[in-house]
Amino acid sequence: MQIIKNESIDQIKTRIRQQTSKTIDPIVASRVENIIATVREKGDAALKAYAQEFDGVTLNELKVSAAQIDLAVKNVAPEVIKALEKAAANIRSFHQLEIQQAFEDSPRPGVIRGTKITPLSAVGIYVPGGTAAYPSSVLMNALPAKIAGVQHIIMVTPPQKEGLNDAVLAAARIAGIDSIYQVGGAQAIAALAYGTESIPQVDKITGPGNAYVATAKRAVYGQVAIDMIAGPSEIGILADDSARAKDIAADLLSQAEHDKNARAILITNSEKLAQAVSDEVNVQLKTLPREDIARDAIDNNGFIYLVETIDDMIDLMNAVAPEHLEIQLENAYDYIDKIQNAGSVFLGKYASEPLGDYLAGPNHILPTGGTARFSSALGVWDFQKRIQYLSYSQDALLDDADDVTVLAREEGLAGHARAIEVRQS
Amino acid sequence: MQIIKNESIDQIKTRIRQQTSKTIDPIVASRVENIIATVREKGDAALKAYAQEFDGVTLNELKVSAAQIDLAVKNVAPEVIKALEKAAANIRSFHQLEIQQAFEDSPRPGVIRGTKITPLSAVGIYVPGGTAAYPSSVLMNALPAKIAGVQHIIMVTPPQKEGLNDAVLAAARIAGIDSIYQVGGAQAIAALAYGTESIPQVDKITGPGNAYVATAKRAVYGQVAIDMIAGPSEIGILADDSARAKDIAADLLSQAEHDKNARAILITNSEKLAQAVSDEVNVQLKTLPREDIARDAIDNNGFIYLVETIDDMIDLMNAVAPEHLEIQLENAYDYIDKIQNAGSVFLGKYASEPLGDYLAGPNHILPTGGTARFSSALGVWDFQKRIQYLSYSQDALLDDADDVTVLAREEGLAGHARAIEVRQS
Structure with a gap:
């Protein structure tokens, strides 16, 4: 792993910003637009044709x-x-603990103001x-x-030549999902956003996917809600001399093994730890089943930043805004x-990220690519909406x-003023 | 106003769905991509060139x-x-009342789980x-x-040949906004998303705009957060014989005067009211200063649906999912x-929408175009994020x-398993 030292905090921040700047692939975007248009036009027939073309699977029924x-559940250990x-x-x-409460107040006689909380009707x-x-x-x-x-919770997953993953179906059963459809890629997102003969239109689509899925989610955003546009996994670790290099190396590799574009970053004030982690990553890589993926990730996006103080470490990590953040410092809490800025924080040497x-x-569905600056873990709030309400008595209106x-006339909106005035007579 | 009667609830729902289906204009999208790329490359110089080209204004300084x-505040009545x-x-x-509370629990000894709430750093x-x-x-x-x-709250607004609107600047002062920049359109959204020499990069962009602004917000979504992609204003009114046609007509026109694509919908079980409102809209239109805009809106997207029961009225209105919903029924509360599905609800005959x-x-920044199915009024929650945290003792880990x-091995992620195993020894 590359150790970066003797750079100023500002230099490192510039480096970090460059690593997370996003661009959209126009070729993928154009293919996705085409797929969405085809699904809107041809419905289930398009989904079955794509299953044949992209997944090599002939489907009679989309629905599982x-x-x-039942059979899948029996096959799982x-x-x-x-x-x-x-x-x-x-x-x-x-x-x-995340359930939100409705509220209501009456700031003066005759006026009631409130907000009710209500679930979305259907989610994909x-x-x-x-x-x-x-x-x-x-x-x-x-x-x-x-x-x-x-x-209505509707799950979609790409058809597989060898059949769907048993544990995935078992998890769906445990979670209480009954409607599962074999459709993947941009075509699945299009089906959920617009509906087909067999797949109902939903209000929001959540869950990660490849570049086609991510691009399709961006394209249907506004037609339906989406959770986020997810990127590769990331881990940031803050550690000092109190931490063990073995633990840190294993945690860095646990994210690196996801994806060759995963990011694994250690920020420390200990040169000794920096060197020990770098060495230990090399040792552990050699016996990792997904060594090739993890090695690419470490080579491309694995960095150890050596700075002077814990305050500098934290300042830099806030600029990284990692999906997962481990704090392996004394008194981590x-x-x-x-x-x-972080999606989810793991405190102390025993709170390993895979927990x-x-x-x-x-x-574990968390903002990536620096988007923890402005977004949050998936939660109950993602599946609820808030409806404001207002009641006025005649006296309060007057x-x-x-x-x-x-104010209405100041804004040139006489019709707004009139709606009040007709009620004054 | 067109009165629709003798249609089934399902027929009307299909009609409503067709009215709100969204498409993106590819020509606008391509121009917007070009503007964003130019702002990213040339910064302030691009913003000043666009001010000249699109707004006809020569700017020395972007910042107000x-x-x-001070001068603007003095000019306002x-x-x-x-x-x-x-x-x-x-x-x-x-x-x-919307401020969210952090929470924390300890489900068993050695485990602490929580969520902290923190504001976004900068908003445009x-x-x-x-x-x-x-x-x-x-x-x-x-x-x-x-x-x-x-x-950091940063406001952007298009430069005007006649100077910026005094009341807008006064409202900014009242709201405590100090950083105001004269830049509009897609170029303003690009500047906020990526930053320029004088305009800082923000975490989230809120506020409505024209097609270029809306398309640019979609394009930068993911680089920054956005509130929503706003469409034309809408009002839906549920009313029975207890309501006054004059009030309803005035309220329908208060939204119709915003935009020739605004929607104004009355759903009622009273044929007498339906006819009276239709007549009254024609009367009130003739004396409205923005008659042309409002007349286009009423002709294009003004509908009165006549159905049999209050339950049917509500069912249909939930399918409309209007930005503003008035309930002019007895015991509206x-x-x-x-x-x-609604952005904001107004209860009773005196709670006129302009209040x-x-x-x-x-x-009053609310979901439009049926997006109240899945989104909510702008609120404090839009400017906060939630950061999860987790602490484990050694015993709890074991x-x-x-x-x-x-589970890690079931998913083929041995590196995840190892992060736990290194801590067991």
């Missing part, structure tokens, strides 16, 4: 039957089912196929939607207040009438 | 000086300042120019951001529970280790 799900159920319980208990969950078919992500997507009160990926309860008409 | 704002200050107080007191507010320069929108955008704790546009406190490694 209850019998198929009991210890996996048990672990998924434990994870589901923890995810539920954490996300229940995208679950990737192949080696990126993760049952844990099914739970992380679906359970907050369930807790929010969403009535005390640093939470200083963290401005959050699988079991502890906080969500009290406020002049101020409203003054 | 404090002296300019005292009753307008008073009304803006009253509006600001009401907007503040309502949005203070787009304020249209010309006849759509609305001081009320400045308050509605900026005050929730202030309450959320945003440190009792119907809130049945409203699933919400200007004075009452709930936000307890959960097997379940984590089982």
Whole structure:
């Protein structure tokens, strides 16, 4: 791993900004537009044709039957089912804390103002196929939607020549998802956004996918809501001499193994630790099953920044705005207040990031690519909306009438003023 | 106004869906891409060149000086300042109810899970120019951001040959915005998303604009957050025989006067009211200063749907998902529970929609074009993000280790399993 030292904080920040600047591939964008138009025009027939063309699978039915799900559940090892159920319980208990409360006030007699909270009606969950078919992500997507009160949760996942992933179907069953359709890529996003004969239109689409999925989500944004446009996984670690190089190297590699574009960043004030982690990453890489992917990620986007103080370490990490942030410092909990930008924070040497990926309860669908500057983990709030309401008595209206008409006329909107004035007579 | 009767609820829903289907203009999209690339490359020089080309204004400085704002405040009539200050107080007191609380739990010894709430660092507010320069929108955008704790609120507004709108600058002063730049259109959105020499990069861009602004917001979405892609104004009214045709006609026209593509919809179970409103709209149109705009809106997108029951009325209105919804029924408050899709609801015959546009406190930046299915009024939550955190003791880690490694290996991610295993020894 490359160790960067003797650079100023500002130099490093510029380097970090350049690493996360986003561009859209116009060729992918144009193909995606074409796929979306075809799905809107031809519906299920287009989805089946794409399954043949892109996935090499002939489908009679898009929908996965209850019998198929039953069979899948039986094929999954009991210890996996048990672990998924434990994870589901923890995810539920954490996300229940996120439920939002309606509110109402009456600032003066005759006026009532409030906001009600209501779930979205239908949500679509995208679950990737192949080696990126993760049952844990099914739970992380679906359970907050369930807790929010969403009535219709529809899952889509690409058809596979060898059949769908059993554990993914088992996770869907545990999460209470009954509607699963075999459709992937941009065509799945189009189907969820506009509906087809068999797939209902949804209000929001969540879940990660490849470049086609991400580009399609951007294209249908506004027609439906989307959670985010997800990029490669990331981990940032703040550590000093109190941390163990073995732990840090393993945690960096746990994200590096996801994707050759994954980012793994250590920021430390210890030259000794920097060197030890760099060495340990090389040692651990050699015995990692996904060595090739992880090595590419470390070579391309693995950096150790050596700076002088803990304050500088935190300042830089806020500029990184990592998806996952580990704080391996003494009294890690005390640093939470200083963290401005991160998706999910892991405190202390035992809170290894994979605990959050699988079991502890906080969500693992998180902002990437620096977007933690302005966005948050997937949560119950993603599946609810807020409807304002207002009630006025006649007296209250008369009290406020002049101020409203003054502002309406100032803005050149006489019709707005008139709506008040017709009620004054 | 066209009265639609003797259609089934399903027929009307299909009609409504067709009215709100969205498409992107590829010519606008291509011009916007070009403008964004130019601003990223040339910065302030590009912004000044566009001011010359699109707005016909030669700018030495992009930033509006404090002296300019002082002068503008003096030019605004005292009753307008008073009304803006009253509006600001009401907007503040309502949005203070939206502040979200952090939470933390400890599900078992050694495990701490929580979420902290933190404001975005910098936000950009787009304020249209010309006849759509609305001081009320400045308050509605900026005050929730202030309450959320945003440190840097940057306003952009197109340069005007006759100078910027005094009331807009006065509203900015009242809202506590100090950084105002004369830049509009797609170039303003590009500047806020990527930063230039004089305009700082922001984390989120809010506020409505024309097709170029909306398309640019879509293009930079992901680089920064955006509030929504706003469309023309809308009003939906539920009314029965207890309502007055004059009030309803005035309220329908108050939205119709905004834009020739505005939507104005009445759903009623009273044929008498339907006819009376249709007649009254024709009468009121003749004396409206913005008659031409409002008449186009009413002709294109003004509909009265006549159905049999109040339940059918509500069901249909939920399919419309209007930006503004008035319930002019007896005991209007009792119907809130049945409203699933609307931006902001106005209850009873005296809660005329312009009260919400200007004075009452709930936000007037609302989802349009049916997007109230999945999105909400602008609020404090738009300017905050949530950062999850997790702490584990060594014992807690050992307890959960097997379940984590089982799931990691099931997903083929041995590196994830190893991050746990290195801590077991």
